[in-house]
Amino acid sequence: MRFEIRHKSHHNSTGLIGKYYPQKRVTENDFLNKLSEEPKDVPRAIYVHTPYCDKICSFCNLNREQINGSLDSYADYLVHEFDKYGQYRYFKEKGVDVIYFGGGTPTVYKNEQLERILQSVNRNIMFKEGYEFTLETTLHNLNTEKIETMNKYGVNRLSVGIQSFSDKGRKFYNRTYTKLEVINRLLDLKEKFNGEVCIDIIYNHPTQTIEDAKEDARVIRELDLGSSSFYSLMVHEGSILSHDIKDEKIKLEENLKRERELHDAFVKELTTDSDYYVLELTKIAKAGRDNYKYIKTRTFGGDTFPIGVGAGGNVDNISIFRMKKEMGMFVEKSEYQQRIDRFNGLFQFPTVEKDVVNKILNFAEQKVFKEVMSGLKTDGFVIESETHYNLTSDGLFWGNNISREVLTTVVKRTLEAKSKF
Numbered sequence: 042m043r044f045e046i047r048h049k050s051h052h053n054s055t056g057l058i059g060k061y062y063p064q065k066r067v068t069e070n071d072f073l074n075k076l077s078e079e080p081k082d083v084p085r086a087i088y089v090h091t092p093y094c095d096k097i098c099s100f101c102n103l104n105r106e107q108i109n110g111s112l113d114s115y116a117d118y119l120v121h122e123f124d125k126y127g128q129y130r131y132f133k134e135k136g137v138d139v140i141y142f143g144g145g146t147p148t149v150y151k152n153e154q155l156e157r158i159l160q161s162v163n164r165n166i167m168f169k170e171g172y173e174f175t176l177e178t179t180l181h182n183l184n185t186e187k188i189e190t191m192n193k194y195g196v197n198r199l200s201v202g203i204q205s206f207s208d209k210g211r212k213f214y215n216r217t218y219t220k221l222e223v224i225n226r227l228l229d230l231k232e233k234f235n236g237e238v239c240i241d242i243i244y245n246h247p248t249q250t251i252e253d254a255k256e257d258a259r260v261i262r263e264l265d266l267g268s269s270s271f272y273s274l275m276v277h278e279g280s281i282l283s284h285d286i287k288d289e290k291i292k293l294e295e296n297l298k299r300e301r302e303l304h305d306a307f308v309k310e311l312t313t314d315s316d317y318y319v320l321e322l323t324k325i326a327k328a329g330r331d332n333y334k335y336i337k338t339r340t341f342g343g344d345t346f347p348i349g350v351g352a353g354g355n356v357d358n359i360s361i362f363r364m365k366k367e368m369g370m371f372v373e374k375s376e377y378q379q380r381i382d383r384f385n386g387l388f389q390f391p392t393v394e395k396d397v398v399n400k401i402l403n404f405a406e407q408k409v410f411k412e413v414m415s416g417l418k419t420d421g422f423v424i425e426s427e428t429h430y431n432l433t434s435d436g437l438f439w440g441n442n443i444s445r446e447v448l449t450t451v452v453k454r455t456l457e458a459k460s461k462f
Contacts, residue, residue: 076129084343086139090352127165136167159194197236237267258310267331340386388444
């Protein structure tokens with residue numbers, strides 16, 4: 042077998058190449074000076090982080106904490122950030138393609154707090170035609186008042202953390218509501234919300250069956266949802282599961298056969314004889330509906346402006362990570378690093394265009410790339426046409442491993458060859 046351990050996140054590849062080039066730290070003033078320049082004509086997203094939930098999912102180790110008191114001060118902080126940065130040329134002279142509120146749970150705010158935040162967005166940000174404005178949410182954090190507020194201020198996409206429709210799966214993930222209640226609430230949400238309703242599914246919990254995976258797919262299709270992410274369960278240190286199911290953790294990591302069967306059952310059930318298709322390694326969308334502009338902007342060389350504690354992104358060649366309200370880390374990326382980031386982003390999708398690769402890589406890098414892809418083709422992970430490389434079903438399952446291998450091999454071999462001269 043070419044791969045022994047399945048990597049379930051694209052972070053498994055991006056974190057490896059940092060050792061090949063040192064970080065160059067810059068100051069916040071350097072970043073602010075960048076915002077004062079004429080903005081470049083590139084796709085632009087804003088990512089807003091809310092590091093709070095009122096209920097912690099069993100699998101989660103993300104940058105979040107359970108609410109302990111009012112969120113007034115954090116809502117005020119977000120409003121202040123939009124008012125502050127909205128005064129720079131970066132936002133005054135060009136609109137944004139995408140706004141994405143992640144978390145945590147961005148709908149955990151009281152309606153008055155949420156409205157003040159969304160008012161500050163509309164007050165300071167211009168939306169481009171065809172913009173995408175997403176809030177992540179859970180069902181129990183929504184009510185009619187909040188839905189009306191989101192409709193009023195231009196939110197046009199919701200990403201709802203469902204994780205599983207089965208009652209046993211929902212109990213395992215520490216989710217609210219039964220399967221029937223979830224379905225009824227999604228139907229009600231689709232009726233009241235003006236935009237696209239998308240969901241997240243996490244498969245491979247210990248008691249899940251093939252029929253459970255198929256049923257999740259059938260419910261998505263019957264509800265006519267815009268898209269569904271589908272992630273394999275990862276047991277992270279720091280999550281409730283890491284303490285509660287030590288033995289199950291070992292089983293989940295070792296049982297690749299079962300994981301593959303669940304993955305393939307879900308994908309086949311949702312995409313066969315329907316308008317749903319694999320948009321990204323972990324995203325199935327309905328044709329003509331959800332475009333998932335946020336991930337495309339992030340992976341194809343656009344800007345992602347970060348706002349909120351725990352938010353990360355970039356403006357042109359400066360990467361930013363917000364560690365605290367008044368503290369951030371700013372790193373300048375070289376032209377080479379930016380190229381490699383764009384190259385790596387291509388492999389989050391099931392189809393890679395050769396012309397796009399050739400525009401990013403130099404001649405030496407292209408040579409190594411073709412050799413790696415030839416090996417992957419021989420092993421049945423990709424199919425090559427005159428213009429594209431397409432992942433097979435094996436390639437889709439092992440997509441993050443493929444991304445990791447392609448990226449690290451191209452970087453390592455070309456930089457090592459260069460150092461010999």
